[in-house]
Amino acid sequence: MIPVFLWLLATIDSAFIGYREAAGRNALIDKRAYYRRALIRGALVGQVAVLLVGVITAIVLASSNDAGALFSKLESVGTRMLTVYVPYALILLVTFLVRAFPSVDIRSITSVLIFGPFTFIRPIVVLAGAVWGVVAAPGTITIALTVLIVCLMLGLGGALSWLRSRGLIS
């Protein structure tokens, strides 16, 4: 279940990375289709990142002398990462529910108190989750994989912007 939860969080996170990367670049009033595309694009690019991590993990496991023990170590790292990422995601999810209330003031306050500050601290949360996870099972492979995951989580937005600057997305 741990890999499934991690995949689910990675997909949601990358969808919102897609949204944030697209925001502030289109001045039309009705941007529903534009943002829908951005969310889907982010989620799809996120799958590429997940696939990369998945393939490398599979290769590492396949070439390990004790794949079972290594898988257990990776799972314990993932479990600890979730203890940091799930509360963060849940707070955002609840805030989205609050924001559904049709009040200008309530919607604004969700931004002031949660969406703005939480976007600001996201890199710190990503790093904190990674460090907390690795501490559970320190080792060359777990550290290397965690560093890869952190780089992908923090670099996805930049990658999308790079694709945009090359005219590959709009």
Place this chain on the structure above:
Amino acid sequence: MSLSTITRHGPEISDAIVSFDPVTLQRKPVKKADVLVQFRELRNHEAVRIVEQMPEQDGVLDPAAVDKVLITSHCEMQRMSEEFQHGKRVAELLKPILQALREGGVKNPIRIVDIGCGTGFVIRWLAASGSLGDDVQLMGVDFNVALLNEAQRLATIENLRCKFEVANAFKLDEPATIFISTGILHHFRDEALSYLLQQHCRPETCAFVHFDFHSSPMAPLGSWLFHAVRMREPLAKHDGVLSAVRAHKSRYLLEVTRSAAPEFVSAIYGTRLWRMPIPRVFHSLVGIRPKYRDAFLSNMGTRIASLGKIE
């Protein structure tokens, strides 16, 4: 963007890199060296760095490059306005005013003019929402042709019923019934602010609503955080934070308004959230002719709790 921006004073970069003749509205060349000297004297190194990056031709800032930066910045500012539901906020305040004017028998059409509209987000949002009524004409004015061309282009794509004009808002052939603006007031200091408000005193003008940053101790830091996470363009980040720093205090705005535009009763709307000591990001200066005052107040409904004393 450095956190030290919250300690800055002086003009915003966007004020310094463009200049217009107030009579002919023609754009005047701006020497890059003059802008750099101005910011160096203010020890605003961040602004110096941003301006240094701007292309020049024979010592003059390249107008096309400047316009490109301004259009990008306005697009990013629109994102922030959308997040904070600014269009809806403007509409919520305009509706009771419009109703009061209609009840008072104001001649149709009611013309709403957005002063310094930039790329026209508010006017386009109001047009797209269609919530103000068919008797309302929406118009945005600005001195910058490039920004208005962009506003018109966007309005045309979405087939919106509004128009944009390079003009002095107070010298229009068809005068405004209601003046509105967003993020404009803090650009005007002292006598200039007083003069801006004096010009509202013309027979056709019945009301005005000016939204701007609400000056509070937390505003510069909050603005810094939001501009850090939401903006990309360095100029937009710098000027956005400086706007919050330079915001006029509510009491000062009211004093100037009541002295400069005595034909109107005025108040500040929305300084506190739900009567609690939580400052809002934006507040608005509202003015209306006394004959419409009572109808306006009765049309405000529960929102009247957010309106200060109107006199």
